[in-house]
Amino acid sequence: MKNYLILIISIFFIVPFCSYSQNQSDNDFKEEAKAIEKLTIKSIKLRQQVNPESENEELIKEMKILDSTLLHKVTLFLNEYGWKSKKEIGELANMGLLLAIQHSSTEEMESFKEIVERAYQEDKVEKSSYALYVDRLKVRNGLPQIYGTQFYYDEKSASLRFNEIEDFENVNKRRKKVGLAKIEKYAKKNNIVMN
Known part of the structure; x- marks a missing residue:
């Protein structure tokens, strides 16, 4: 009987505590996700103000x-x-x-x-976001990109140009697989000179 009473009292205290811990964890999770969302919006808005041709320090x-x-x-x-x-x-x-x-x-x-x-x-x-990640990492490591998402401002020609693209003839096939528009359309939209 004594052991049974101890078990009942233990359950009375443990169950609400576990439930509270789970609710607190869910709240923390949602708050952290909201904070990331707010910073992401701020980042996107800020990046829209940047012009690759002129650097605003x-x-x-x-x-x-x-x-x-x-x-x-x-x-x-x-x-x-x-x-x-x-x-x-x-x-x-x-x-x-x-x-x-x-x-x-x-x-x-x-x-x-x-x-x-x-x-x-x-x-x-997202497949398209993954493609950006892969290309950016390749370009930063001095390698040709796969999907043709990365470009730079060429001061000599005063124009935007693509970083080197691996197997350029098949780039549109790879772009299609990850939900990206044809490279010609992407170039036109971003004023990138096609070599």
């Missing part, structure tokens, strides 16, 4: 601070909760996970490679 400094803040939040989130799909955290927060990584240093991008690959395999990353 104040804007670039603000962007670097924002990138660092977003990366810190994303790193903590990934360590705590892992990569979440847009269904779980919303489209903008999901986009923010990869946005933060893409705008980090090459070493940081490399350090996230395994988790990005896994998230892509599990359909937790």
Whole structure:
């Protein structure tokens, strides 16, 4: 009888505590995702103001601070909760996970490679966003890009140009697989000179 009473009292205290812990964890999860979403919106708006042809140092400094803040939040989130799909955290927060990584240093991008690959395999990353990540990392490592998403401002010709693209003849086939428009359309939209 005494053991039975102890068991009942234990259940009375443990069950509500577990329930409270779960609710608190869900709230933390949602708050963190909301914070990432807000920073992502801010980052997108700020990037829309940047003109690749003229460097606004104040804007670039603000962007670097924002990138660092977003990366810190994303790193903590990934360590705590892992990569979440847009269904779980919303489209903008999901986009923010990869946005933060893409705008980090090459070493940081490399350090996230395994988790990005896994998230892509599990359909937790948009195919087009994954293509941007792959291309940016390749270009930063001095390799030809796969999907033709990366370009630079060429001062000699005063125009935007694509970074080297591997197997250019088949780039549109690869772009189609990840939901990207034909490279000619992409070039026209972004005023990129086709070589």
